[in-house]
Amino acid sequence: MSQAATFPVVRPTAVGRDxxxxLGGVLAGPIFVSSAIVQAATRDGFDFRRHPVSVLSTGELGWIQIVTFLATxxxxxxxxxxxxxxxxxAAMVAFGLAVTAGWLWVSVTFARAASDRAD
Structure with missing residues (x-):
């Protein structure tokens, strides 16, 4: 008679709160895109080919896009x-470093743009 082999319990690396x-990070992109598409469909004259998504944060319903920016x-x-x-x-560490570098680049770019005077 043979005995059943026992294997160690394998648990996912991220459990519970983590x-x-x-999951919030994974859903941030689809939430952002779907919010922009729904808002663009309800705004007269908005065209993704000509307008950046940040234009949706203007006007009477601009608060919706601002909340979307903040939440995502x-x-x-x-x-x-x-x-x-x-x-x-290591792949996730590389991703984290790339995000950090991108965040620093955007922050420095915005800070420099804000400090420039319009003539």
């Missing part, structure tokens, strides 16, 4: 911090 925080940015930032804090594979 999994929820990472927060979801992504929390997921990024979760990836940085946990011991993760």
């Amino acid at each position: 999994r929820l925080l990472l 940015g927060m979801f992504f930032a929390v997921a990024w911090v979760t990836l940085i804090v946990r011991p993760v594979p």
Whole structure:
């Protein structure tokens, strides 16, 4: 008679709170895109080919896009911090460094643009 082989229990690397925080980061992109598409469909004259998404933050319904910017940015930032804090594979570390570099580049670019005077 043969005995059943026993295998160690394999658990996911992210459980509980961390999994929820990472899920927020995964959903941030689809939430942002779907919000922009719905808003663009309801705004007369808005065209993705000619207008940046940030134009949706103007006008009477601009608060919707502002909340979308804040919420999806927060979801992504929390997921990024979760990836940085946990011991993760090298690919995720590279992703985290790329996000950090992009954030620094955008921050410096905006700071320089804000400090320039319009003639």
